[in-house]
Structures are given as C-alpha cells and as structure tokens.
Amino acid sequence: MASETVNMPERRRKLPSMSVLGPVIALLVLVAIGAMMNPNFLGAGNITNVLARSAFIGIIAVGMTFVITAGGLDLSVGSMAAFIAGLMILVMNAALPVLGVGVPIILLGMATALIAGLLAGLLNGFLITTLGIEAFIVTLGTMGIYRSLVTWLADGGTLSLDFGLRTFYRPVYFDGILGVSWPIIVFALVVIIGEVVMSRARFGRHCAATGSSEHVAHYSNVNVNRTRLATYAMLGVLVGVATIMYVPRLGSASASTGVLWELEAIAAVIIGGTVLKGGFGRVWGTVIGVLILSLIDNILNLTDLVSPYLNGAIQGVIIILAVILQREAKAKG
Amino acid sequence: MTEPVLSLRNVHKSFGPVEVLHGVDLDIRAGEVLALIGENGAGKSTAMKCLAGYQPASSGRILLDGEEVNFASLHEGEAAGIVLIHQEFNLAEQLTVEQNIFLGRELRRGLLLDKAEMRRRSREYLARVKCRVDPDTPVSKLSNSDKQMVEIAKALGRDARVLIMDEPTAVLTNAEAAILFEQVEALRATGTAIVFTSHKLGEVKQIADRVSVMRDGMVVQTAPVRDMSEDQMATAMVGRDVSDLYPAKAEVAADAPVLLRVDGLDVPGFAEGVSFALRAGEILGIAGLVGSGRTEAMEGLCGLRIARADRTEIAGQSVQIRKPSDALRHRLCYLTEDRKLRGLLLDKGMRENLTLQALARFGGLLIDQKAEDAALTRAIREFDIRAGRRDVRVGNLSGGNQQKLLLAKVMQSEPQILIVDEPTRGIDIGTKQQIYAFLSDLAASGHGIVVISSEMQEIIGLANRVLVMRQGRIAGELAGEAITEEAIVRHAMGVGADPKERAA
Numbered sequence: 001m002a003s004e005t006v007n008m009p010e011r012r013r014k015l016p017s018m019s020v021l022g023p024v025i026a027l028l029v030l031v032a033i034g035a036m037m038n039p040n041f042l043g044a045g046n047i048t049n050v051l052a053r054s055a056f057i058g059i060i061a062v063g064m065t066f067v068i069t070a071g072g073l074d075l076s077v078g079s080m081a082a083f084i085a086g087l088m089i090l091v092m093n094a095a096l097p098v099l100g101v102g103v104p105i106i107l108l109g110m111a112t113a114l115i116a117g118l119l120a121g122l123l124n125g126f127l128i129t130t131l132g133i134e135a136f137i138v139t140l141g142t143m144g145i146y147r148s149l150v151t152w153l154a155d156g157g158t159l160s161l162d163f164g165l166r167t168f169y170r171p172v173y174f175d176g177i178l179g180v181s182w183p184i185i186v187f188a189l190v191v192i193i194g195e196v197v198m199s200r201a202r203f204g205r206h207c208a209a210t211g212s213s214e215h216v217a218h219y220s221n222v223n224v225n226r227t228r229l230a231t232y233a234m235l236g237v238l239v240g241v242a243t244i245m246y247v248p249r250l251g252s253a254s255a256s257t258g259v260l261w262e263l264e265a266i267a268a269v270i271i272g273g274t275v276l277k278g279g280f281g282r283v284w285g286t287v288i289g290v291l292i293l294s295l296i297d298n299i300l301n302l303t304d305l306v307s308p309y310l311n312g313a314i315q316g317v318i319i320i321l322a323v324i325l326q327r328e329a330k331a332k333g
Numbered sequence: 334m335t336e337p338v339l340s341l342r343n344v345h346k347s348f349g350p351v352e353v354l355h356g357v358d359l360d361i362r363a364g365e366v367l368a369l370i371g372e373n374g375a376g377k378s379t380a381m382k383c384l385a386g387y388q389p390a391s392s393g394r395i396l397l398d399g400e401e402v403n404f405a406s407l408h409e410g411e412a413a414g415i416v417l418i419h420q421e422f423n424l425a426e427q428l429t430v431e432q433n434i435f436l437g438r439e440l441r442r443g444l445l446l447d448k449a450e451m452r453r454r455s456r457e458y459l460a461r462v463k464c465r466v467d468p469d470t471p472v473s474k475l476s477n478s479d480k481q482m483v484e485i486a487k488a489l490g491r492d493a494r495v496l497i498m499d500e501p502t503a504v505l506t507n508a509e510a511a512i513l514f515e516q517v518e519a520l521r522a523t524g525t526a527i528v529f530t531s532h533k534l535g536e537v538k539q540i541a542d543r544v545s546v547m548r549d550g551m552v553v554q555t556a557p558v559r560d561m562s563e564d565q566m567a568t569a570m571v572g573r574d575v576s577d578l579y580p581a582k583a584e585v586a587a588d589a590p591v592l593l594r595v596d597g598l599d600v601p602g603f604a605e606g607v608s609f610a611l612r613a614g615e616i617l618g619i620a621g622l623v624g625s626g627r628t629e630a631m632e633g634l635c636g637l638r639i640a641r642a643d644r645t646e647i648a649g650q651s652v653q654i655r656k657p658s659d660a661l662r663h664r665l666c667y668l669t670e671d672r673k674l675r676g677l678l679l680d681k682g683m684r685e686n687l688t689l690q691a692l693a694r695f696g697g698l699l700i701d702q703k704a705e706d707a708a709l710t711r712a713i714r715e716f717d718i719r720a721g722r723r724d725v726r727v728g729n730l731s732g733g734n735q736q737k738l739l740l741a742k743v744m745q746s747e748p749q750i751l752i753v754d755e756p757t758r759g760i761d762i763g764t765k766q767q768i769y770a771f772l773s774d775l776a777a778s779g780h781g782i783v784v785i786s787s788e789m790q791e792i793i794g795l796a797n798r799v800l801v802m803r804q805g806r807i808a809g810e811l812a813g814e815a816i817t818e819e820a821i822v823r824h825a826m827g828v829g830a831d832p833k834e835r836a837a
Contacts, residue, residue, distance in 0.1 A: 200699045202692050209689055212678045219637060219667075219675045220690040220742075221657045279680050 022325045023272055023288045026318070030295045037303040048181060050291075050298050052173075055183035056081075058290040059242040061265040062194040062283055063235030068269050069198070069281030070231045071211035074124060075139040077239050078261035079146035084116045084243040085253035086150040089159045101164045106172075109247070113240040120146070121236020125229035143262070151255040158254040166251035173248040183245040190238065195283040207231060211278025267315065268293055271322040292318065335362050336399060338526045339384060339415065339495050344393030346379055351721065353379050355550045356393070359528075361495060366517060366527045368537040368558070371547030371570050372761030374719075374731035377530045378420065380547065381497050384528070385417035386410030414494030418484045418501060420759075421673075424472045431455040431468035434487045458486035461519075463512045477504040478623070485516060496520060498529040502536060503759045506623050506787070514540045532761060534563040546570055571763045578766050579794030580773040585615045590648070592781035593665070593750050595634060597643035603629030604805040611750065611781040616772065618796030619785045620821045626805035627785045628670055631752050635660040635667040647750070661690070666748035668739060670755035670785070672732075676739045679728030683720060683738055684709050686727050691745035712741035717767060733764035740768065751775065752783040757791065769795060789818045801825050 034041040060077050067074050092109040099105040120142070127138040153159060161169065176182050198204035206227045209217040217224050247253070270276055271292055272285025293315055300308040337360035346354040354376050361367055361384070369377050382388040383395065386404025394401050397413055404410045407417070424433050434455050440447040455468040464482035466475060472483065481504055488496055502510040517527055517540055531537055537544055538558060545555040546569040554569045561569075589612040598607040604626035611617050619627050633640025636654045645652050647663045654660050660667070669675040677686050688695050688705050695704050712718065716737040720730055727735060736757070743751065753772065757765040772795065776782050786792050792799055798812040801824035809824035811817075822828075 196699070200702075202696075202698075202700060205685065205689070205692060205700060208681070208685070209678055212680050213674070215675045216678050217689075218657070219669050221661055221746075222689070223656075223658075279678075 020273065023285055023292065023322070026271075027288050027292055027295070030292060030299065034295060034299045034302070037299065037305065041299070041302060044179070046298070046302070048179075048184070050294050051184045051187070052181050054290045054294040055187035056242045056246050057261060057264050057268060057293070058187045058287060059190050059238050059245070060235070060261060061268040061286045061290050062190050063231075063238035064265045064269050065194065065198065065272070065274050065281045065283050065286045066204075066207055066231040067235050068266070068274055068276060069204075069211050069278055070207040070228050071214065071278030072128065072135045072228055072231060073139065073266070074232065074235055075136065075262050076120070076124060076143040076146060077235065077265060078258040078263075079143045079150070080117070080120050080236065080239050080258075081243050081246065081261060082150045082253055082255070082257035082259075083146035083153075084113050084120070084240055085247050085257055086153045086159045087116055088113045088243060088247055089161050089251075089253055090153060092165055093162050096162055096165060101168050105165065106169055109169075110244050113243045113247075114237055115240075117236040117238070117240025117243070118233055119236070120239070121233040122229070124236070125232030128232065129225040129228045147255065150253060150257070154254055156255070158252050161247065161251040166248070169248040169251070171248075173245060186241065186245060190241065191283060191287050198281060198283045203227070203230070208279055208281065211275075212280070264293060267319045271319060273322075276323070289322075335364070337361055337396070338363050338398060340396040341380065341384060341390075342394040342396060344380070344383055344390045344395065346376075346383060346388065347391045352391075353550050354383070354390075357383075357547075357550070357552055359384070359545060359552065359555075361526045361528055363494070363526050364521055364524045365542045366521055366529070366540055368541035368544045369528060369530045369547060370532075370534070370537060370544060370566060371530075372763050373733035373759075375547040375570070375761075376550040377547055378499055381417060381499055381528065381530065384495075385415050385497050386413075387417055411491065414492065415497065416488045416491050416493035416495070417497045418488060418499065420499040420503070422477075422480050422484060424480060424483060424487075426473040427471060429469050429471055430459070430466055430475070430483050430486075433472055433483060434458060434468075434490050436487075438491075454490065455486070458489045459483075461489060462486050462516055476624070478506060478509045481505055481513075482509070485513065489516075489520075493520075493525060495526045495528070498527070500530050500532070500759060502531060502533060510536065532759060534566050537566065538563055548572060567762050570761065578762065578769065580770050582616075582795075582797060583614065583773070583777050585612055585797050589613045589615065591646075592648055594644075594646040595642060596645070598630060598634055598640060598645075599642070600626065600629045600633035600638065600640045600805075604633065604802075607802075607805075607807055609800055609807065611783060613779045613781055614776050615798065616776050616782045616784060616796050618792040618799040618816075619783060619802060620787075620789070620792050620799055621802035621808070621825050623787060625802040625825065627802050628754055630802070630805075631667060631754065631783065631785060635665060635752065637667065661746050661748075664747065664749035666690075666743045666746050666751050668743045668751065668753040668756065670758060672735050672739050672758075677727050677735055677742075679726070681727060682724050683713075683718070683727060683730075684723070686738060687712055687742050688745060690742055691747075694745065708745065712738070712744075716741045716771070733760040736760050736764065736768065740771065748780070750781045750783075752785070754785040755787065756784065757786075757788070765791075789821060792816070792821065793818065803827050 040046055064074060088109045091112045092105055095105055095108055099108065124139055124142055127133050128135045172182055174181060176185060206222045209220065209222050210224050210227045214224055268289035269286050271289035272282060274281035274285060296314050297311050300306055300311050339361045341357050341359040344354055344357045345352060357380050359380065371377050383390045385407065386409055387407050425436060431451055435451050440451050452468060459466065459468065462482045462485050464479060464486060466479050472480060475483065481501060501513060505513060521527060541558045543555060544558050544561060544566065545552050546566065548570060591610050592613050593611040596608045599605050607630045621627050629638065632638045636656045636659050645654060647665060652663050673679060684705050687709050692700065695701050709723065718734050718737045720734060727738065730738065756768055772782055784792065784795055793816050796816065799816050799821065800807050801809045801821055803825055808827065811820050
C-alpha cells in the first residue's frame with residue numbers, strides 16, 4: 001500500500017530508479033566493452049555506421065513507443081516497410097518515362113511512401129478502434145497481407161529500382177550534412193519531436209492516459225478511439241519515413257525486406273522502459289533500446305569472441321532482463 | 334469470557350520508513366462479531382491483512398489459539414482456517430462462479446475433477462447466501478453485489494474459523510446487506526469468529542458484538558457495541574465531534590434561473606423519459622435502488638454513453654450533447670461513482686490526474702507544467718488532500734483522499750452544473766463532512782448540483798429536492814419536509830405513493 005513512500009525523506013537527492021538507470025548503464029557497459037575489444041569501435045566510421053543502421057528501426061520504434069504507450073501493439077511494421085518499399089520502387093520505375101531522372105520523381109516516391117504508410121496505419125487503427133478487434137490479431141493479419149503483397153508484386157523475386165534512379169537517389173542514404181548522414185539526421189529529428197510530444201504535449205498525455213485506463217480516459221474527456229487511431233497513423237507515416245531512407249541503401253525490395261523489424265522495434269521500446277501493457281512510455285528510452293540492440297550486433301561483428309550467429313540469443317536475454325528490471329521497479333514503486 | 338482465537342499483540346507495520354500501524358492489539362473470539370471502524374488511512378485494512386497473514390507484521394506477535402504464528406503467506410493463513418475477503422474482489426473474472434468457489438482446492442475423484450459434487454456444493458453455498466446466480470456464469474458477468482455474495486459463498490466453502498471482511502457491504506444494497514448479516518449471524522452461531530470493517534455505523538450497531546475503533550494506526554477504543562452510540566463511535570473515529578455532518582440547507586430562491594432542463598431523456602436499456610429541471614443554487618438528489626438507471630441516465634446526459642433526449646437546455650439555450658467534450662463545453666460535468674475504474678489513473682501521479690480532464694486549459698500545443706503544479710498546490714490546499722508527497726502514485730492514496738482529488742479534478746473544468754455520483758462511497762466520516770460542506774458551498778455560489786446516492790441519509794441531509802428513480806423512470810419527486818426515508822423507499826420500491834408526499 002504505502003510502498004511508494006519509500007525514500008520519502010531524501011526525495012531531492014535520491015538516484016533515479018533502476019528502470020531509468022538500467023538501460024543507460026547497459027548502453028555504457030556495451031560501449032566500454034566495444035572500445036576495449038576493438039580500437040576501431042569508437043572511430044567515426046563505425047559510429048556513423050551503427051547510427052545509420054539503427055535509424056530505420058529507430059524511426060519505427062519511436063512510433064511504436066506511442067502505440068504501445070496507448071495500450072496497443074503493431075506487428076505489421078516490418079511487412080509494411082517491405083510493401084511500401086516495393087510500392088515506392090514500382091511507382092518510381094513506372095513514372096520514369098514521364099518524369100525522367102530528377103528531383104520530382106524522388107519527391108513522388110517519397111510522397112508515395114508517406115501516403116501508403118499513413119493509409120496502412122489508418123487501416124490498422126480503424127480495424128482496432130472502430131471495429132474493436134484486438135490489436136494483436138489485426139496487425140498479425142495485416143502483417144501477413146503486406147508480406148504476401150510484396151512477394152506478389154515482386155513475383156517471388158526482387159523489385160529493383162532503375163539503375164539511373166538508384167544512382168541519383170543514393171545520396172539520401174549515404175550523404176548528409178557535415179559528415180552526418182541523412183538517416184541519422186532524420187532519426188534525431190524524429191526522436192526530438194517524439195520526446196517533446198510524449199512528455200510535454202497533450203497528445204502524449206492522452207496516450208499515457210488511454211494506455212493506463214481506457215475507462216478513466218473516456219470519463220476524463222479523452223477521445224480514446226481517436227487517440228489510438230492517431231498512434232497507428234503516426235506509426236504508419238514513420239514506417240514510410242524509414243522506408244524513404246531504406247530504399248536508396250539497397251535500391252531493391254523483396255519478400256525478405258524488413259523481416260523481424262517489428263520484433264526489433266518492439267524489443268527496443270520495451271528495453272527502453274516503456275511498459276508493454278501501456279500507460280507509460282518514454283521516447284529517449286526507446287533510442288537507448290535501439291542503440292543497445294545495434295551495438296550488440298556491431299560488437300559481435302567486430303570481435304571474434306562470440307559468434308555473430310548468437311546475436312539473436314544475446315538480444316533475447318537482454319529483452320527478458322529488461323522486463324525483469326521493469327517488474328522490480330514496479331514492485332518497489 | 335472465551336479465549337481469543339486470533340490476536341494481534343503490539344503489532345507494528347511499516348512500509349519503508351513510514352509506519353502505518355503503531356502497536357495494535359486486537360482480540361477476535363469464537364462466536365463473536367468484531368467491527369473494526371476508523372477513518373480511511375487509520376490502518377484497518379493493514380491490520381486485517383496482518384491478521385490473515387497477507388502481509389507480515391514488522392514487529393509484534395500474532396497469536397492463534399494463544400500460540401505465536403508466523404504466516405509466510407495467505408495460503409498458510411487459509412490452511413489455519415483464516416479467510417480474508419478483500420475490499421477489491423479476489424475472483425478470477427474469466428472463470429465461472431463454481432470454478433471460483435473451488436479455486437485452488439478443487440474436489441477430485443481419482444485424477445479427474447468431481448464436477449457433480451462441486452456443482453452440488455456450489456448450489457448449496459449460493460443458496461445459503463440467497464444468491465441466485467447460475468454456478469456456470471462467468472464472474473465477469475456478475476454485478477458487484479453478486480460478486481460479493483460469491484466471495485462469501487467461497488468463504489463458506491472453506492469452513493473458515495475466522496472470517497475477515499474488509500468493507501463487505503460497500504457495494505451491497507440494503508436488502509443484500511441484510512442477507513449478508515443473516516449469514517454472519519448463522520456463522521457466529523456455529524462458533525466462527527468474524528471481523529469486518531464498515532463505514533456504516535448503523536450496521537455496526539446492528540450486527541457487531543464488540544467494536545474496536547482505530548485512529549492513526551492505533552486502536553483507540555474497544556467496547557461492547559451496546560455501550561457505544563453511533564455518535565460516540567464517530568467521535569472516537571474522528572477525534573472530534575461530527576454531530577453536524579450536513580451543512581444547513583440553503584433555500585433556493587423562487588426566481589433562481591433554471592440552469593439545466595432535460596426533457597424525455599432515453600438511455601437505451603437503462604432509462605426512459607427522464608425529465609427534470611435544475612435551478613441555480615439547488616442541490617437535486619437522485620435516489621433509487623442500485624440498477625434503477627440513475628447512473629446511466631446521468632452518464633447519457635453527459636455524453637458518456639449513447640442517449641437521446643427530446644430537448645436539453647442549458648442556461649436557457651437548447652444544446653446537443655453527444656460526447657463528453659460537448660458537456661464540458663456547456664460547463665456540465667459528471668463525477669463518476671467508480672473512482673478506481675473510471676475516475677483516476679491509479680498508476681499516475683496527482684498532477685497528471687488533476688489536469689487530465691481539463692488539459693486544454695493548461696498550455697497550448699505543449700502542456701504548461703508550471704501551471705499544472707500551481708493547480709495541484711491550490712487543489713491540495715482547497716480540498717485538504719493529504720498525501721505523503723506530491724509525486725505519490727494515486728493508487729496509494731487512501732479512498733478519502735482519492736475522492737477529494739477526483740472532486741478537485743472535475744472542478745478543474747470549472748463546471749456550472751455538477752453531477753456527483755455516490756460522492757462519498759467508502760470514505761470516512763470526516764472526509765464526508767468536508768465533501769458535503771464543499772457541495773453546499775458550491776451550490777450557495779450559484780452552481781447547480783445533482784447528487785446521486787444510495788445513502789438515504791446523504792440525500793435527505795443534502796438535497797433541496799429529490800427525484801426517485803425506479804426501473805429507468807422517475808417514480809416520484811419529493812421536496813422540503815416531504816423528503817423522508819420512508820417516502821423515498823416507497824417510490825423506489827414502487828409502493829403506491831401517498832398523494833400527501835407529492836411535492837407541490
């Protein structure tokens with residue numbers, strides 16, 4: 001009952017709880033291990049590489065933070081990314097004879113990705129809120145649908161962007177400002193806006209209220225359905241943004257694009273301290289979660305201490321540990 | 334006098350550095366009903382949890398038949414014949430009534446469950462508490478009062494030597510409470526020791542043999558019930574005189590403007606043709622049995638559930654209220670009867686809860702957290718909210734403080750018309766007095782107030798005029814001297830109203 005009142009006297013000086021410190025410490029430990037194992041680890045090249053690769057999952061995970069905070073879940077984001085990538089490539093290839101290689105066709109591709117993402121997110125949100133179907137079921141369904149659609153569009157193979165276009169589009173992944181590549185810049189912007197919205201804006205408060213108790217939110221003049229719908233729509237748009245960054249990297253999409261991204265994004269959100277059943281979320285925590293997952297992968301690749309094939313196992317252990325830490329924190333209040 | 338079955342001796346209990354029980358002594362005897370009374374936060378629930386082994390005491394001794402015991406868990410307590418019925422039900426919602434009654438001690442025949450025997454006994458226990466639910470009904474489909482009866486049926490099935498009940502009648506109607514008391518008396522006659530808490534002193538007087546009064550984590554008085562009047566109990570609980578519980582009723586001026594006029598409000602399945610008017614400065618009571626559609630009608634009026642009205646006027650203007658924000662825009666606000674499920678986010682702090690409903694008033698695109706903090710400071714002062722610290726989780730506040738916070742929360746929208754549903758359910762008498770005074774002041778300052786309540790005394794003590802609902806319709810209206818318990822009951826039960834009692 002009164003377990004909350006623990007630490008009451010020293011509330012001004014008390015350390016942040018383990019659920020806040022845990023992910024930060026884990027990240028620092030990983031950086032330290034990496035630096036000891038390989039001198040190139042802290043080099044600009046490697047850091048840029050890790051951050052740029054984190055950006056796709058990271059951008060999606062920021063949207064996922066809102067969905068989970070509002071008490072939802074979205075399993076379809078990986079397939080959705082693959083489908084949007086495929087669609088984007090098809091649209092751009094089709095428009096090539098008309099528009100030619102240039103900025104307009106790139107903008108067309110980007111618009112396609114954003115609109116497709118928005119519509120896909122709205123569809124998920126509509127089925128979940130208006131029709132009242134479980135989020136798990138809806139997004140499990142759309143996950144299968146998008147994956148199958150991209151396979152069908154690619155006729156079982158690979159959809160490739162026209163070579164000339166690809167060359168023109170490449171800088172969106174590889175170039176940047178002052179040596180910081182575009183995916184990192186966009187990721188940073190998404191994170192900053194996301195953090196402000198989550199912690200300072202009415203929408204973030206409404207998400208947390210909805211996830212914490214749907215009934216209380218309803219009785220408190222929060223439009224529960226609209227809030228939930230907005231989180232899915234926002235996630236869809238962010239999947240579109242991530243795809244815009246992803247397509248120039250390889251210039252192709254296939255049935256294996258974006259496989260397991262949804263689980264990585266959800267894992268990052270949970271490691272970051274957002275509560276899986278909703279009601280509490282923090283965007284900066286999600287960023288730490290994404291970085292932790294990327295660094296494990298990176299360290300295993302740079303060192304030969306542990307086989308990189310064990311990457312998934314180590315990530316799995318970390319996810320479970322994160323949830324145990326969360327529970328300890330909750331028990332203590 | 335018989336030896337106590339179960340005793341607490343100088344029991345202290347701390348949560349972290351905060352001690353909530355300071356040396357409690359309690360004796361529970363076979364064949365006797367002990368009432369434990371006290372304000373919210375006095376430590377009644379904690380004392381009961383220590384008794385049942387649900388929480389270990391920090392220091393002190395717990396004696397069972399004179400032998401010191403240390404229950405490591407609730408199961409050891411139950412094995413010793415001590416059953417605790419929680420304030421919040423401890424039933425598995427998805428399981429059926431029968432499965433719940435035998436949960437954890439299912440009867441078996443060989444390897445398989447003995448369903449026939451469990452069915453037979455479930456029916457027997459349910460019949461003893463006169464509960465007419467089918468043992469196959471999932472608990473999630475039951476009303477709160479049926480759940481309470483199932484809890485008691487479950488305790489019957491455990492052959493409890495000591496039965497501990499935390500506010501068993503809080504969710505029961507008077508008729509259901511009477512059934513519960515019959516069972517309590519039957520159990521007492523068979524030698525069971527019974528402890529219960531209640532905020533209703535009338536029922537303490539009626540059913541208990543002895544009463545122990547707790548205040549601030551200590552037992553301040555224990556006496557046979559026949560030696561204490563209800564007033565003396567209340568005074569002992571609060572530590573001051575509370576005989577003037579209700580503020581004096583102010584007269585509503587005959588020319589006071591009509592703030593709210595409702596014509597032919599229908600809430601499908603719950604209420605039909607509800608029409609009434611509310612004047613500025615008036616407190617309108619809505620009485621009726623639980624399930625008479627009182628709550629649903631008012632929720633429908635405020636756009637919280639689907640409803641239709643021939644005409645709704647606020648301050649003389651015809652308005653359409655389809656969703657909660659419409660009601661708030663017209664400065665009409667509803668305070669829910671269920672503060673835990675619908676009123677407050679128990680996982681969140683006081684600040685987030687206080688401003689949630691009126692968040693648009695705090696900052697524009699971004700929330701102005703300074704303004705929120707200032708509002709919390711004001712609310713804590715104005716409503717006398719007693720929390721250990723400002724960032725306490727609201728779920729850890731006592732019921733009375735939660736209710737005050739909830740009231741402060743709805744007041745953030747600055748309503749002109751306030752509908753309060755069971756404003757004092759399950760809270761102590763001192764806090765009740767504060768809430769009554771607040772509502773009375775609010776009416777005096779020209780607001781219109783509707784009070785829905787199952788507590789007759791509350792309606793009689795507060796309302797200028799009373800509507801009695803029965804089966805979704807307004808069965809009668811009473812005003813002034815005609816507001817009596819008997820008149821309300823007659824209307825609520827549908828016994829032909831005496832024409833003399835009709836309000837002019």
